Amino acid sequence: AGVSGLAWGDVPAGPAAGMSGLAAGAVVLLAGAAARVGLPRDWARVWGGAALAATAAATAALAVPGVPAGEARLAAAGLAAAAIGCGLAAGPLRLALLRETAALLTVAAGLVLAYGIPAGLTALAWSATVAGLAAGGIVLVLWLRPAAPAWVRPALLVSIAAAGVALGAGLAAWPDRTLLVPAFVLVAVVIVALTVSLHRPAMVAATPLPLCAAWLAYASEAMTGQPQWFTVPVGAALLAVSVLLRSVRRAGGGPLAAPDVIALEVTGMVLIMGASLVQCVTRGPFYGLIGVGLGLVLAGWGALTRVRRRLAGGTIAFLVSLLLVIAVPLVPLVPRGGGAVGWLALAGAGLVAIVAAAMLDATRGAVRRGVTRLRDLTRDWE
Numbered sequence: 001a002g003v004s005g006l007a008w009g010d011v012p013a014g015p016a017a018g019m020s021g022l023a024a025g026a027v028v029l030l031a032g033a034a035a036r037v038g039l040p041r042d043w044a045r046v047w048g049g050a051a052l053a054a055t056a057a058a059t060a061a062l063a064v065p066g067v068p069a070g071e072a073r074l075a076a077a078g079l080a081a082a083a084i085g086c087g088l089a090a091g092p093l094r095l096a097l098l099r100e101t102a103a104l105l106t107v108a109a110g111l112v113l114a115y116g117i118p119a120g121l122t123a124l125a126w127s128a129t130v131a132g133l134a135a136g137g138i139v140l141v142l143w144l145r146p147a148a149p150a151w152v153r154p155a156l157l158v159s160i161a162a163a164g165v166a167l168g169a170g171l172a173a174w175p176d177r178t179l180l181v182p183a184f185v186l187v188a189v190v191i192v193a194l195t196v197s198l199h200r201p202a203m204v205a206a207t208p209l210p211l212c213a214a215w216l217a218y219a220s221e222a223m224t225g226q227p228q229w230f231t232v233p234v235g236a237a238l239l240a241v242s243v244l245l246r247s248v249r250r251a252g253g254g255p256l257a258a259p260d261v262i263a264l265e266v267t268g269m270v271l272i273m274g275a276s277l278v279q280c281v282t283r284g285p286f287y288g289l290i291g292v293g294l295g296l297v298l299a300g301w302g303a304l305t306r307v308r309r310r311l312a313g314g315t316i317a318f319l320v321s322l323l324l325v326i327a328v329p330l331v332p333l334v335p336r337g338g339g340a341v342g343w344l345a346l347a348g349a350g351l352v353a354i355v356a357a358a359m360l361d362a363t364r365g366a367v368r369r370g371v372t373r374l375r376d377l378t379r380d381w382e
Contacts, residue, residue: 017067018074021058025078025085027051032085035092044089052101055082059112072116079109096150103154107161125169125179132162132186139193152197163190177217184214201251205244212237227275228290235271238264265309269298273317280324288328291321 031048035041059075061067083105090098110131114124135158142152166183173179187210195204215233223229242264246256272294280288295318302310 017058017061017064018071020061021055021075021078022081023078024051024054024058025081028055028082028085029088030085032088035089038092041093044093048085048089052082052086055079059108062112062115069116069118072112076109076113076116079105079112083109090150099150099154100157103157104161107158107165111165121169121173122179125166125173125183128162128165128169129182129186132159132166133189135159135162136186136189136193139197143196156193156197159186159190159193163187177221180217181214184210184217188214201248202245205241205248207244208237208240227279231271231275232294235268235273238268238271242268262309266313269310269313269317272298273321277317277320277324280321280328285325285328288321288325292318292325295319295321 028048028051031044031051035044035048055078059079062069062072062075083102086098086102086105090096090102110127113119114127119127135155138155139152139159142149142155163183163186166186167180170177170180170183188207191203191207191210195201212233216230219229219233242261245258245261245264248254249256249258273291276287276291276294280286280291295314295316297314299311299314299318302308302312302314
């Protein structure tokens with residue numbers, strides 16, 4: 001009857017789609033309110049279901065060629081009204097699916113509104129990010145309140161959908177990577193929300209990865225020329241993943257020093273130290289000092305956490321960096337020509353090697369005792 005009336009009145013396709021979507025959404029809202037106040041449920045199911053289908057059809061009609069984008073604003077209002085109606089009717093009708101439907105209708109209303117305004121990629125990405133962060137916060141709040149667990153999944157759906165929209169807008173703006181920064185932060189929040197809502201503690205170990213991706217997206221725009229801005233955050237993210245995995249397995253009674261954890265830690269330490277060591281040779285000893293500091297940090301981390309491979313990795317990195325700081329400035333002083341000077345330099349190097357070998361032989365016992373003492377001190381370490 002409604003379609004016939006629009007056709008009889010010769011209403012253009014654009015206004016017909018917008019007004020039909022708004023009217024159908026209002027009917028869904030009224031049906032949900034009627035179910036909420038205790039009116040017969042059958043009427044709410046029949047009228048609400050039919051109106052919901054009409055809302056979807058009116059929204060799909062916006063894709064018809066010749067329909068102005070501005071008409072989408074009325075359809076967005078209808079979708080929002082339908083979302084509220086589904087949320088109101090979910091409890092009285094005992095249909096949990098209506099809550100998820102309300103969440104999806106909310107996302108659809110936002111997208112249709114962005115199409116009707118129209119909104120640029122920047123506005124779309126930031127709006128999706130804010131909505132996703134709010135939905136993720138709602139998930140955490142509802143998880144802490146056992147009285148309202150039914151809305152955890154719908155809020156989680158909104159957060160996931162918002163993350164997808166934000167990532168899509170960020171990729172559409174390529175090669176400008178600015179919009180990817182908040183999108184990746186939102187992905188990290190979604191992972192935390194998934195962890196608490198699905199009761200999967202191991203999922204939280206993936207949280208550092210999108211945060212690292214957010215930093216890389218920012219650094220690729222704002223910071224160039226220094227590989228440390230990229231290698232160190234990636235290495236730190238891998239170390240953070242290994243720490244979270246160890247924490248989860250410790251709580252579950254699993255093995256801490258599993259091969260995947262060891263591989264993550266070794267790879268992370270290599271990424272943290274690698275660029276500084278290479279640049280110490282190619283650019284100058286200042287980068288070796290950076291390596292000395294990073295090595296001390298890794299060694300201190302290993303000592304505090306009582307993990308021998310971390311202590312060993314940091315100590316080796318510290319010693320290699322210190323050696324490069326001393327040796328690299330001396331390389332230009334080595335004579336390049338032959339003659340007596342070259343032979344004298346070679347003889348001096350040989351003498352130093354002989355003296356070092358003699359001292360090593362003389363101090364072998366002290367070194368052995370030191371190694372034994374260190375092994376005793378770290379006997380209960382991992």
